[in-house]
Amino acid sequence: MSEFEPGRGKRLGMVVGGSLLDGMAVRLDSGDSVEDMAVGRYVVVEGRKKKFFGMITDVTLGTIDKQIEITPPDMADPFVAEIIAGASTFGTVHVAPMLTLGLDAVSILDGPQPVKTVPSHFSEVREASEEDVALVFGREDASHFYVGTPLDMETKVCLDLKRFGERSSGIFGKSGTGKTFLTRILLIGLVQKGAAANLIFDMHNEYGWEGSSEGEQTRTVKGLKQLFPAKVAVFTLDEESSRARKVLTDFTVQIGYDQVEPEDIEMLSELLRLSPRAMDAIGFLLKKFGSSRWLEAFLSIESTEERDELAESLGVYSSTLRALNMSLSRLRRLKFLVPRTVEDSVQMILGYLDRGQNVVLEFGRYSDLLAYVLVANILTRRIHSRYVDATERAMGDKNQQPRQLVITIEEAHKFLNPGVAKQTIFGTIAREMRKYNVTLLVVDQRPSEIDEEVMSQIGTRITCLLDNEKDIDAVLTGISGKNELRTVLAKLETKQQALVVGHAVPMPVVIRTRDYGSPESYRDLGFASAAELRRRADKDNDDLFGDRS
Amino acid sequence: MALRVGEVIESNTTGFIAQCYELHAAPAFGSLVRVSDGALSTYGLVYDVTTSSIDPGRRPIARGKDEEDEAAVFRNNPQLAKLFRTDFTCLVAGYGEAGRIYHFLPPAPPRVHAFVHICTLEEVADFSGSLDFLANLVAPGFPGPGDELAGAFLRLASRARADDGFLVRAGKELAVLLSGDLRRLNAILRRMKP
Ligand SMILES: Nc1ncnc2c1ncn2[C@@H]1O[C@H](COP(=O)(O)OP(=O)(O)O)[C@@H](O)[C@H]1O
Ligand SMILES: [Mg+2]
Numbered sequence: 001m002s003e004f005e006p007g008r009g010k011r012l013g014m015v016v017g018g019s020l021l022d023g024m025a026v027r028l029d030s031g032d033s034v035e036d037m038a039v040g041r042y043v044v045v046e047g048r049k050k051k052f053f054g055m056i057t058d059v060t061l062g063t064i065d066k067q068i069e070i071t072p073p074d075m076a077d078p079f080v081a082e083i084i085a086g087a088s089t090f091g092t093v094h095v096a097p098m099l100t101l102g103l104d105a106v107s108i109l110d111g112p113q114p115v116k117t118v119p120s121h122f123s124e125v126r127e128a129s130e131e132d133v134a135l136v137f138g139r140e141d142a143s144h145f146y147v148g149t150p151l152d153m154e155t156k157v158c159l160d161l162k163r164f165g166e167r168s169s170g171i172f173g174k175s176g177t178g179k180t181f182l183t184r185i186l187l188i189g190l191v192q193k194g195a196a197a198n199l200i201f202d203m204h205n206e207y208g209w210e211g212s213s214e215g216e217q218t219r220t221v222k223g224l225k226q227l228f229p230a231k232v233a234v235f236t237l238d239e240e241s242s243r244a245r246k247v248l249t250d251f252t253v254q255i256g257y258d259q260v261e262p263e264d265i266e267m268l269s270e271l272l273r274l275s276p277r278a279m280d281a282i283g284f285l286l287k288k289f290g291s292s293r294w295l296e297a298f299l300s301i302e303s304t305e306e307r308d309e310l311a312e313s314l315g316v317y318s319s320t321l322r323a324l325n326m327s328l329s330r331l332r333r334l335k336f337l338v339p340r341t342v343e344d345s346v347q348m349i350l351g352y353l354d355r356g357q358n359v360v361l362e363f364g365r366y367s368d369l370l371a372y373v374l375v376a377n378i379l380t381r382r383i384h385s386r387y388v389d390a391t392e393r394a395m396g397d398k399n400q401q402p403r404q405l406v407i408t409i410e411e412a413h414k415f416l417n418p419g420v421a422k423q424t425i426f427g428t429i430a431r432e433m434r435k436y437n438v439t440l441l442v443v444d445q446r447p448s449e450i451d452e453e454v455m456s457q458i459g460t461r462i463t464c465l466l467d468n469e470k471d472i473d474a475v476l477t478g479i480s481g482k483n484e485l486r487t488v489l490a491k492l493e494t495k496q497q498a499l500v501v502g503h504a505v506p507m508p509v510v511i512r513t514r515d516y517g518s519p520e521s522y523r524d525l526g527f528a529s530a531a532e533l534r535r536r537a538d539k540d541n542d543d544l545f546g547d548r549s
Numbered sequence: 550m551a552l553r554v555g556e557v558i559e560s561n562t563t564g565f566i567a568q569c570y571e572l573h574a575a576p577a578f579g580s581l582v583r584v585s586d587g588a589l590s591t592y593g594l595v596y597d598v599t600t601s602s603i604d605p606g607r608r609p610i611a612r613g614k615d616e617e618d619e620a621a622v623f624r625n626n627p628q629l630a631k632l633f634r635t636d637f638t639c640l641v642a643g644y645g646e647a648g649r650i651y652h653f654l655p656p657a658p659p660r661v662h663a664f665v666h667i668c669t670l671e672e673v674a675d676f677s678g679s680l681d682f683l684a685n686l687v688a689p690g691f692p693g694p695g696d697e698l699a700g701a702f703l704r705l706a707s708r709a710r711a712d713d714g715f716l717v718r719a720g721k722e723l724a725v726l727l728s729g730d731l732r733r734l735n736a737i738l739r740r741m742k743p
Contacts, residue, residue: 064728073735079742080735083720088728 008044009127012037012093015045020118023057023096023484026125034059034091040488040499040510042128042150043095047119050100053112053128053136053507057484058094095125096484098507099136112136112506130155136506145189147182148498148511157500157511161189164460164504165196165406168430168440171498172447172475173464178496179443180206181213181516182462183408184223186441188525191228191358196404196439198358199349199383200224201376203410204367208234208360209247213517221517224360227527233352235345237336237375238364251348253361255378256341257299258292264377265328267420271370272327277320284314296339299328334371346382353405373414380407381425384438391436405438412442413449421451430454448474459503465492476501481508551666557584558636560658564692565593567665569635573600579701581668581676582639584659589646591659592668592676593639594686594702596693600635609633640693642682652681670709677706677715680722687726687733696733699723700740707743716743 011029018024024045028034037059045052063069068088075081097119099112112135133155138144144158164186171186173179184207190196200207209223224232225248233250236242242249262282265272269279282294289297301307307325311318331337352359361379363371387402394400409415409426421427429438431453442458444450448470456478463475472489476482479501485508489499492510501508515521554576559566565584569575575598576582584591602609609632613622623629644655668676686695686702707716720738727734 064725065731067729067731071731073731073738077742079716079720080738082717083724083738087721087724088731088734 007129007131009129009132012043012125012127014125015119015121015123016092017121018094018118020097020115023094023481024054024118026093026095027062028091028093029086033085034061034093037091037093038151039491040151042133042153042509043093044126044128044132045095045097045119046124046126048123050102050119051132052097052115052119052123053099053101053132054095054097055484055488055508055510056093057096057481057487060092060094061089062092063089094484096481098481101135128153133157137509143193143195145186145193145195146514147185147189147500148513151497151510151512157505157509159186159189159460159500159504161186161193161195161504165190165404165439166434167459167503168442168457169460169462169502169504170412170442170444170447170455170458170475171462171464172444172466172471173498174466174494175445177464177492177494178498178513179445179464180204180211181496182464182498182513183207183441183443184211184221185514185516186462187224187358187408188227190406191224191231192526194356196406197353197356198360198406198408199353199380200358200360200408201372201379201410202360202362202408203372205241205245205247205362205364207408208232208362209245219517222522224358227522227525228358231356232358232360234360234362235349236362236364237366237371238362241364242362247362249362250352251343251345252336253345253348253375253379254336254338254341254343255345255375257296257337257339259341259378259382260295260331260337260374261291261378261381262286262294263381263423264374267373267377267415267424268370271373272330274327275320275323277317278324278327281314281316281320281324284316288314295328295331298325299332300339301325330370331374334366334374336366336371336375346379346386349379350383350386353403356403369411369414372411376409377415377425380429383407384425384429384436387436387438402437404434406441407438408441408443410443412440412444413446416442416450416454418451421454427451427454430457447471450474452477460500460505461502462498462500463489464496464498465489465494479508551583551669551672553664553666554582555637555665557659557661557663557665560661562641562654562658564638564640565591565659566636566638569637572630572633572635575600575635575637576667577701579698579705581642581673581702581705583645583666583668583672584663585666586659586663589644589655589657591641591655592643592645592650593665594642594682594698595637595639596695596698597638598635599637600633603632603634607632638693640685640691640698642685643676650676650678652679673706673709677702677710680719683719683722684726687723687737696737697740700737703741704743707741713743716741 013026013028015024016027039056041056043054073080073084097115100115101112133150137157140146140158143160143162145161146156147159148157171179171183190198202208207223209225210220213219213221225234235251235253236249237253239252285294285298307321308318311321349359390402415424415426429440461475466472472486476485496513499510555567555569557565558568576595580595582593616622643652686699703719723737724734
């Protein structure tokens with residue numbers, strides 16, 4: 001029994017107790033310091049018949065004798081200190097068992113299985129080796145995409161992107177923890193593996209052409225269009241801003257007043273400070289002008305007198321309409337909102353998606369919530385309804401069904417909070433799951449504000465550091481081993497580390513997110529160099545439009 | 550070669566008393582001795598050394614008032630060396646048979662008049678390969694100064710083994726044995742400190 005053996009991780013200690021529900025207590029060998037342990041690290045327990053994979057969820061200090069706590073020995077003496085450590089005092093780590101792997105040939109083929117029991121007393125516990133981790137998280141292949149490495153390891157943790165896109169997923173974490181970087185990496189994966197078509201509501205213009213990295217010095221990182229020029233279209237709401245940033249856009253989105261429905265305004269009631277009375281007034285306007293004319297009719301009124309007259313004819317207080325006007329006039333400032341549109345943006349987006357393209361919608365300078373919530377809601381509602389039609393027309397014929405679509409939204413709680421989730425299209429998409437081949441990728445820093453029912457439908461949750469108890473609770477609802485994972489979550493580094501749980505991974509795992517933004521990172525993703533990128537772009541174009549020569 | 554120092558004069562299953570051939574020539578407290586007794590050798594740890602008059606009824610009287618030094622007392626009174634004896638008491642710490650060392654009690658105690666040798670450092674190193682005997686030394690019923698004995702023997706063994714980790718390993722063994730008595734543990738640790 002040596003400490004190191006090839007293919008096996010370093011020996012840590014042995015199982016001394018525990019249960020399936022509460023996890024196992026592992027007494028550390030005396031030579032091992034608790035200071036070398038890390039919550040979230042991945043271990044292997046070698047039972048007699050099975051190998052168990054688990055994760056360190058807690059580290060505690062134990063003493064054989066309570067007296068030692070009252071009259072501590074002379075630890076200044078290195079000799080005494082060395083003896084006491086591990087003999088009179090010892091470290092215990094708690095390990096949550098996650099998966100088992102039989103040791104015979106047949107069960108190795110079956111791969112990891114969920115745990116149904118615990119290893120026997122005194123089973124040996126080791127750090128998981130690279131081989132062990134590779135066994136569990138697989139290798140990159142047609143649907144598995146490398147997202148990061150386990151803590152202190154080089155092995156790749158791969159996400160099953162097919163499963164990832166099949167159900168709604170979420171990326172959570174405080175501001176500055178790496179959500180945007182993770183999202184971008186996952187989107188690259190989805191595009192590269194062709195696992196789904198993507199529609200990205202890009203509030204801060206980070207995904208389309210380029211984003212920025214705030215390290216010691218700010219630098220730009222490539223967006224999707226630079227990596228996949230032929231597979232990504234950048235739409236913009238603010239052509240001027242896009243041009244100023246030298247972004248080649250494919251289409252400028254405009255939204256007609258006629259496309260704005262009262263539901264959209266209701267979502268904005270908080271942002272626009274609309275009173276319930278004002279909402280009622282909208283109801284009356286709707287009755288009078290119809291759903292496609294009400295907004296235009298109302299906003300086209302220029303004088304107060306005229307507005308007061310309208311109030312009288314509707315039977316509402318004139319003060320109500322004045323207040324409503326004040327609120328809605330903020331919409332006038334949104335240049336992309338026009339009485340009539342020339343081209344139908346939804347039609348354009350669907351066209352691109354149909355052709356296997358991915359669409360990033362940049363918001364340009366409209367990076368406030370008002371524009372974001374309004375546009376995302378309007379477009380998604382209509383796209384979803386087309387998907388419903390198309391799926392129903394396909395009548396179960398898989399080949400006729402529209403391609404899986406993943407819609408990425410940030411500040412997701414604005415669309416999915418309990419107050420609105422029942423009515424909004426995003427709530428509907430999250431709840432109906434994959435019935436119509438549309439799912440969400442929600443990015444949010446306040447998961448506790450997302451409706452619980454919606455949260456329970458989020459299949460894969462990738463969570464960076466969260467420090468608010470309620471947020472931590474929210475992302476862990478319905479997940480087994482919640483208490484253990486809670487500790488893990490609270491202890492993540494402030495950047496570039498995340499806990500991945502759910503549908504797309506065989507077991508919860510803490511990763512250091514793969515690096516993004518350096519030349520090596522692009523090479524790792526299979527993009528050799530700028531020259532290579534250009535060459536590939538030409539080739540893609542040739543494939544699409546035929547050889548030009 | 551192991552030095553022969555005396556003969557067993559009393560023995561039982563767990564210990565024996567030996568008399569030294571020379572007055573005041575007992576092995577040091579805490580040293581390891583071997584009693585060779587046919588096929589079996591019994592190992593003992595010296596924990597009590599007594600020098601006394603051969604006639605328990607007679608007490609010695611002081612004789613050195615006019616002598617220059619202590620040695621002169623014996624030189625000028627040659628009968629003294631015959632009137633006193635030095636005995637040492639040992640704990641049976643294990644036995645050897647057919648080239649193997651066992652750290653538990655031998656099937657029979659050493660016989661009276663069996664020869665007692667002081668073990669060489671090499672033998673000490675071999676014997677201290679296992680620390681099982683420590684439990685006997687710190688056990689509650691031990692008749693001698695067990696904690697002192699443990700400290701003394703461990704210092705000797707560490708010298709014999711020239712192994713830095715040895716004292717730490719032994720210390721850890723003691724820490725487990727004395728888990729309920731930290732004060733005693735500390736006292737022993739202070740005694741065995743390198
Ligand atoms: N995977 C990564 N590779 C390189 N840098 C990263 C990575 N993740 C995070 N960072 C760094 O952390 C900063 C904050 O990340 P970001 O994704 O913008 O956080 P958030 O969206 O959660 O506010 C980035 O500007 C970048 O410097
Ligand atoms: Mg961000």
